[in-house]
Amino acid sequence: MSLFSLQDVSYAYPRGDTVLHDVSLSLETGQNLGILGESGSGKSTLLRLMLGLAAPSDGTLSADGTPLDIHSRARMQAHRRFAQPVFQDPYTSLDPRMRIGRALAEPHAALGLPGDAQAEIARVLAAVNLPQDSTLRRPRAFSGGQRQRIAIARALIARPRVLLADEPVSALDLSTRVRVIDLLAELSRDLTLVLVSHDIAIVAALCPRLIVLQHGRVVEAGETRQILRDPQHDYTRMLLSSLPRLPDSKETAR
């Protein structure tokens, strides 16, 4: 059974523009999916629909085998345990006044999760390689990369089966970025990742499957490896050829 299944999903703002047109996709367990697009492509809107922050104007969206009804409290409570978000900016996604211990305990209580909260907090901090005494500190005591680890830990409290990440490393420095990508790769042994990004390299590093969005439409979908080797759509070709590259190093020069 697919984790997510979208059939001809469209989304239009009330009395406004249609920003997604007939998007279909399915997410299978263990098959990380990359959603690649530039600004205005509708990639973040698509993620919002999958999170249940908005409902499609048209088409059907199922999660964990059943349609997602965002007006049903019980359905959404279950959905929050099933799929958790990670956002781009770790400086705004954490409450600056809240100690990390409380920030991590909050979703545990709000979602009515089983198990001892303190033990769960210890588990997620270990999963993101942060020291246990992080609970006593506030966000300002942490660097950008550490804050993004905390945001990921907060998502992991629910033991979700899907992590929906919107540009999770774009705000990070290069060396931190590589370490957070490693962490996401490690975590995706136990959960499935949907990664929204404008950066082909990051999608390629984490996702064996890929869809390319342009102006709210899927222009290309399939295996990342295949798309990188032989892009079919002009837009994908343009994105790949626009990428600046480092000069060949001595090791890789053939």
Next chain:
Amino acid sequence: MSLLQVQDLTVSAGARELVHGVSFDLRPGERLGLVGESGSGKSLTAMAIVGLLAPGLTAGGSVLLDGQQMIGRPDRDLVRLRGAVASVVFQDPRSALDPLMRLGDQLAAPIRRRAVREGRALSSAQLRAEQIRWLDRVAIPEPDRILRAWPHEVSGGQRQRIAIAMALACGPRLLIADEPTTALDVSSQAEVLDLLGGLVRDEGLSLLFISHDLPVVARICDRVVVMRQGRAVEEGPTARVFTDPQDPYSQGLVAAARRLQSALENPA
């Protein structure tokens, strides 16, 4: 002779030193990249060169721009030198443009200033011709519509091109670009980079390009200075530094960039 000579530049916030004695030269026509992660002091270095440090920050050492000492000079002198010798393009074109002023009026300001500086009279027909010529130089179509438009009515890539046109219309000899493509989409990033490279070459300008993005720097710069925590840790030709870095920090940075790039050849 060097167009820009930075010697032992320091930037301090009160007693705290943020940039610790950075030195480098920039020759006419050369394109130099300042690369580093956040907090490396690369933007502070660039802003100190043109005397645009935020209040509370002070610069020490020596910055000779076209033979003129920039450090410790009163702002009224600097205003004259900015534009005439060096102009700046910033990361976010939205903050470089006045949201309440039509694009044509904004582009007219540096054109008029340059005319005054060069003692030329500028008729309104000549001004219009100059505006259209600059839009054409930065590859913006439909000049009539763009000149009447407000900043919010054009795309991010177009806003950045207009900011570049405004910087170049001053007639500088040095263009300082601080992360000019970071806020742009991949496709407009490539276009703006190529445009910038072409303009710098055609106008015979020097370029000081500040970025955290190594592949972007590789595309446009001849030489790079790698900065870390307020110090220049390595300097050399771009191809050499990015293929055979000597400093341990540059080695780590280049290795991280190569690892990201390798995912393109060998995806998950």
